[in-house]
Amino acid sequence: MNDLLQIRGLCTEFRTEDGLVRAVDGVSWQVNPGRTLGIVGESGCGKSVSALSVMGLIPKPSGEIVGGQVWFKGQDLLKLTERQIREIRGNEIAMIFQEPMTSLNPVFTVGNQIVEAIKLHQKLRTRDAWDLAVESLQRVGVPSAAERVYAYPHQLSGGMRQRVMIAMALSCHPAVLIADEPTTALDVTIQAQILELLRRLQAGERMALVLITHDLAVIAQIAHTVAVMYASRIVEYTSVEALFDQPLHPYTQGLFRSLPRLGQKKRRLDAIGGTVPNPLAFPSGCKFHPRCPLGCDDKRCQSVEPNLRLIRPGHVLACFKAAGYEDSPPCDIPTQAPTEVSNG
Amino acid sequence: MVSYIIRRLLYAIPTILGVLLITFILFNLIPGDPSYDIAGKSASAETIAEIRRELGFDKPRFLDTEALSQGRIAAAFDSQFFNHFRNTLTLNFPRSLTSHEPIWDEIKSRAPASLTLAAPMFIGLIATSIAIALVVAFARGSWVDTILVFICVVGMSIPMLSYILFGQHYLAYELGWFPILGYESGMQAFKYIALPCLLGIASGLGSYVRFYRTVMLDEMRSDYVRTAFAKGLSSPRVLFKHVLKNAMIPIITTLVLSIPFLFLGSLLLERFFSIPGMGSYFLDAFNSRDFPVINAMVFTTSLLYVLGQLVTDICYALVDPRISLR
Amino acid sequence: MTEAALTSDIAVGKGRSLWADAWRRLLSRKLVVASLIVIAVFVMVALGVYAGLIARDWSEPVGPRYQRPSLEHGFGTDFLGRSVWRKTLYGAKISLTVAFLASLISICIGLPLGAIAGYFKGWIDELIVWLFTTVNSIPYIILILAFAFVLQGKTLFGYPLRGISVVYLVIGLTSWVGLCRLIRGEVLKHRDRDYVMAARAYGCSRSRIILGHVIPNVAHLVIINFSLRFVSFIHAEVILSFLGLGVKGEPSWGVMIDDARQELYRGCWWQLAAATLAIGLLCLALNIVGDALRDALDPKLRQGLE
Ligand SMILES: Nc1ncnc2c1ncn2[C@@H]1O[C@H](COP(=O)(O)OP(=O)(O)O)[C@@H](O)[C@H]1O
Ligand SMILES: [Mg+2]
Numbered sequence: 024m025n026d027l028l029q030i031r032g033l034c035t036e037f038r039t040e041d042g043l044v045r046a047v048d049g050v051s052w053q054v055n056p057g058r059t060l061g062i063v064g065e066s067g068c069g070k071s072v073s074a075l076s077v078m079g080l081i082p083k084p085s086g087e088i089v090g091g092q093v094w095f096k097g098q099d100l101l102k103l104t105e106r107q108i109r110e111i112r113g114n115e116i117a118m119i120f121q122e123p124m125t126s127l128n129p130v131f132t133v134g135n136q137i138v139e140a141i142k143l144h145q146k147l148r149t150r151d152a153w154d155l156a157v158e159s160l161q162r163v164g165v166p167s168a169a170e171r172v173y174a175y176p177h178q179l180s181g182g183m184r185q186r187v188m189i190a191m192a193l194s195c196h197p198a199v200l201i202a203d204e205p206t207t208a209l210d211v212t213i214q215a216q217i218l219e220l221l222r223r224l225q226a227g228e229r230m231a232l233v234l235i236t237h238d239l240a241v242i243a244q245i246a247h248t249v250a251v252m253y254a255s256r257i258v259e260y261t262s263v264e265a266l267f268d269q270p271l272h273p274y275t276q277g278l279f280r281s282l283p284r285l286g287q288k289k290r291r292l293d294a295i296g297g298t299v300p301n302p303l304a305f306p307s308g309c310k311f312h313p314r315c316p317l318g319c320d321d322k323r324c325q326s327v328e329p330n331l332r333l334i335r336p337g338h339v340l341a342c343f344k345a346a347g348y349e350d351s352p353p354c355d356i357p358t359q360a361p362t363e364v365s366n367g
Numbered sequence: 368m369v370s371y372i373i374r375r376l377l378y379a380i381p382t383i384l385g386v387l388l389i390t391f392i393l394f395n396l397i398p399g400d401p402s403y404d405i406a407g408k409s410a411s412a413e414t415i416a417e418i419r420r421e422l423g424f425d426k427p428r429f430l431d432t433e434a435l436s437q438g439r440i441a442a443a444f445d446s447q448f449f450n451h452f453r454n455t456l457t458l459n460f461p462r463s464l465t466s467h468e469p470i471w472d473e474i475k476s477r478a479p480a481s482l483t484l485a486a487p488m489f490i491g492l493i494a495t496s497i498a499i500a501l502v503v504a505f506a507r508g509s510w511v512d513t514i515l516v517f518i519c520v521v522g523m524s525i526p527m528l529s530y531i532l533f534g535q536h537y538l539a540y541e542l543g544w545f546p547i548l549g550y551e552s553g554m555q556a557f558k559y560i561a562l563p564c565l566l567g568i569a570s571g572l573g574s575y576v577r578f579y580r581t582v583m584l585d586e587m588r589s590d591y592v593r594t595a596f597a598k599g600l601s602s603p604r605v606l607f608k609h610v611l612k613n614a615m616i617p618i619i620t621t622l623v624l625s626i627p628f629l630f631l632g633s634l635l636l637e638r639f640f641s642i643p644g645m646g647s648y649f650l651d652a653f654n655s656r657d658f659p660v661i662n663a664m665v666f667t668t669s670l671l672y673v674l675g676q677l678v679t680d681i682c683y684a685l686v687d688p689r690i691s692l693r
Numbered sequence: 694m695t696e697a698a699l700t701s702d703i704a705v706g707k708g709r710s711l712w713a714d715a716w717r718r719l720l721s722r723k724l725v726v727a728s729l730i731v732i733a734v735f736v737m738v739a740l741g742v743y744a745g746l747i748a749r750d751w752s753e754p755v756g757p758r759y760q761r762p763s764l765e766h767g768f769g770t771d772f773l774g775r776s777v778w779r780k781t782l783y784g785a786k787i788s789l790t791v792a793f794l795a796s797l798i799s800i801c802i803g804l805p806l807g808a809i810a811g812y813f814k815g816w817i818d819e820l821i822v823w824l825f826t827t828v829n830s831i832p833y834i835i836l837i838l839a840f841a842f843v844l845q846g847k848t849l850f851g852y853p854l855r856g857i858s859v860v861y862l863v864i865g866l867t868s869w870v871g872l873c874r875l876i877r878g879e880v881l882k883h884r885d886r887d888y889v890m891a892a893r894a895y896g897c898s899r900s901r902i903i904l905g906h907v908i909p910n911v912a913h914l915v916i917i918n919f920s921l922r923f924v925s926f927i928h929a930e931v932i933l934s935f936l937g938l939g940v941k942g943e944p945s946w947g948v949m950i951d952d953a954r955q956e957l958y959r960g961c962w963w964q965l966a967a968a969t970l971a972i973g974l975l976c977l978a979l980n981i982v983g984d985a986l987r988d989a990l991d992p993k994l995r996q997g998l999e
Contacts (some may be wrong), residue, residue: 084508385827
């Protein structure tokens with residue numbers, strides 16, 4: 024295990040009133056310093072839950088991690104005590120969320136909230152912590168940071184709040200940053216700024232970044248490798264070049280088709296027919312088969328769930344219909360990804 | 368700040384006028400002339416006239432049209448309706464029908480005893496409820512939570528009278544831990560209000576804990592709590608710093624809702640423990656059909672309620688930075 | 694016309710599945726089913742008393758005075774040697790009658806006022822808001838007692854107001870504010886929804902829109918509100934009866950508590966225990982069902998799960 028953060032076969036379930044929901048089903052991925060992993064998929068496919076599982080933030084009585092490992096710097100986070108994992112949370116692995124509007128506590132100043140994170144993990148005097156908070160606000164491009172530390176969240180715009188969230192997450196210089204749809208709730212121009220900021224900070228700190236999104240355009244701008252999730256599972260996982268060059272899974276292809284192109288009228292994500300399946304009643308076999316343009320009447324697609332296989336170097340895929348799938352070895356994390364070797 | 372308070376006070380004016388209208392309808396319009404009731408069947412015409420004059424029932428109901436036609440504007444408004452408004456608003460209540468003392472003096476002299484009981488009861492109830500609600504919210508989903516919530520629901524199903532009877536009889540009479548009844552002003556008062564206070568708190572605890580628990584759990588589902596945990600904060604820290612301060616906002620806004628409970632508590636407790644407060648004054652008036660006192664009490668209590676609301680609004684603005692005082 | 698019928702079908706159809714769904718959820722919980730049974734038993738007892746089948750001879754002494762609970766004397770006897778058990782059963786009739794009629798009155802005032810305020814907005818709304826703000830600013834118990842004071846001994850449509858009729862009238866007349874406010878808020882939300890717009894566009898009359906479209910969509914709130922409000926009505930009846938305002942010449946639970954007050958000093962706790970137990974059990978069941986109903990019917994809470 025030389026990877027910085029690697030999760031293997033992660034399974035997370037929720038007990039709901041209507042039954043057991045398996046929100047994450049055998050998901051594996053890895054990420055290394057200076058690299059960005061993009062996780063993409065329609066909403067409800069388990070992206071957030073997989074990230075929260077890594078952080079140990081699954082809501083307790085109803086949710087439970089029922090299988091898998093989360094390896095970070097050689098130890099399995101799932102085996103740590105609550106106290107041990109708190110040392111890592113916010114310190115070595117930090118996370119930012121989709122809703123900058125509600126993710127900050129409305130009744131404390133942003134400075135107070137950043138200082139709280141700093142003092143928790145670093146032995147600093149209060150004065151120094153406040154200085155550090157101002158500094159980290161400056162680093163994420165908050166103008167007149169020395170005054171803004173005393174602002175309450177509602178006095179800031181959405182983009183500014185997301186910058187505050189990033190400043191707070193980065194205040195302890197984490198090794199891994201998990202960003203769960205950090206730009207979804209923002210305007211397009213602000214989106215670009217935030218993404219640019221994330222890329223700059225990541226390059227500067229040689230931080231590992233896990234970026235969750237449902238937007239392939241975001242992936243294209245910032246990710247090195249991409250995991251495509253569908254209905255609690257990863258269905259395709261490869262480098263961003265390979266994916267944009269030739270997406271192999273029909274679901275991924277559908278995502279690409281729904282992207283707006285130049286000179287084309289904008290189409291929405293629902294260019295893939297049908298709807299996201301209900302996690303209480305997933306279809307049998309390949310969960311995508313009812314919506315799949317290729318396999319909807321194939322007996323095998325309907326009855327057997329395809330596993331991830333290494334269909335070519337650096338590219339894993341779970342689809343019976345792909346050429347060469349039968350002869351490929353099972354594999355859940357792409358090995359010898361070309362970009363990773365050359366740039367590593 | 369001052370302009371905020373003034374604005375809130377202005378909002379209260381229609382409410383106060385509304386209360387006056389309701390009390391006028393209740394005590395002047397519906398019952399009509401009560402003099403015969405009061406004087407008794409065998410009263411002489413003079414006595415009745417006397418009572419009528421004392422209570423102002425000799426005046427025309429709304430407007431003295433005769434005086435108006437003669438151009439005496441001021442006299443025209445010397446009617447039951449306008450006198451009711453004027454006298455009540457200026458707290459210039461008539462005398463009590465039974466004790467013949469001025470009502471407002473009586474209220475003033477009884478207020479301290481009521482306050483001595485109600486204030487500790489109020490503070491104790493809110494503080495205990497918040498403390499227990501925090502524990503319950505901390506243990507959410509566990510059997511501790513389930514059992515405590517169930518106890519709360521049982522507690523709020525039992526009527527307050529049963530608490531009082533049980534407490535007075537067993538804790539005071541049988542066990543002798545508290546005086547059975549009575550009251551003295553000054554420091555001695557605490558000996559006498561201890562049991563009524565405890566009983567009031569006990570009977571209110573169930574519904575308060577349950578409500579505050581819901582408030583806390585709602586807060587705990589918020590995104591900022593997830594952020595706080597993601598920073599690596601421990602559960603108690605998140606609960607006591609982040610959740611509690613946010614939960615105070617709905618808690619403060621609903622504090623004024625406990626005023627009716629306090630009145631009910633005072634009424635019954637003062638009655639049972641012979642505490643000479645406003646509650647027992649009201650009940651005595653009720654039993655002796657002393658309607659000017661009831662009228663005065665309705666007005667003063669609603670005045671207190673409106674003031675309570677004002678204080679609530681100010682506290683609210685102080686806790687929540689999103690509310691500005693301007 | 695057909696389109697209007699269609700939109701109304703959509704609105705109500707949504708409602709129907711909500712009810713079926715809620716019912717299924719309720720029945721899936723043992724505690725709720727048990728509570729429903731308890732409530733049903735109390736209702737049956739009350740009906741039995743009305744029909745003269747249960748506790749008809751409650752006023753007959755069944756033995757010596759102040760008998761402890763025993764096999765022979767059941768729940769014991771009171772200061773006149775009457776059976777505490779029969780009095781308790783009889784009290785169910787008073788309590789449930791008061792709570793039911795008070796609810797009815799309260800709904801009859803609160804629902805239309807709230808719907809009108811929310812639907813018409815403007816000065817009507819302001820008037821109604823002013824009315825309930827005013828009523829709400831008088832502490833409940835004071836308001837109830839003041840109303841009771843005034844209404845007692847009066848006649849309404851030739852019907853003399855005394856005993857139990859004062860109790861439910863007073864409780865009903867003073868408790869509509871919460872419902873009115875709730876309905877107003879909800880109707881304000883609903884009035885601009887598509888189905889109401891559509892009905893308006895097809896020329897439905899205002900009263901038809903309110904009755905046929907808006908009210909069915911807020912009806913669940915009435916149910917939730919009143920399943921919980923019922924408890925406070927029962928408690929109010931107890932207090933009023935205890936204060937001597939309620940029923941006379943019939944045993945209600947409040948009257949029993951009043952009787953028990955004297956008896957306690959002779960060491961007779963059973964009448965208090967019986968009344969407390971009866972009130973506690975009924976209210977507990979009502980609280981549990983009310984909570985469960987709210988969980989099952991309130992869409993906001995169900996969204997909150999996500
Ligand atoms: N607290 C929860 N309780 C029950 N089910 C949940 C909870 N959180 C998430 N889920 C379920 O897990 C699935 C995945 O959710 P999520 O990871 O949030 O999706 P997304 O990919 O949009 O981030 C959803 O179907 C959702 O219903
Ligand atoms: Mg998500």
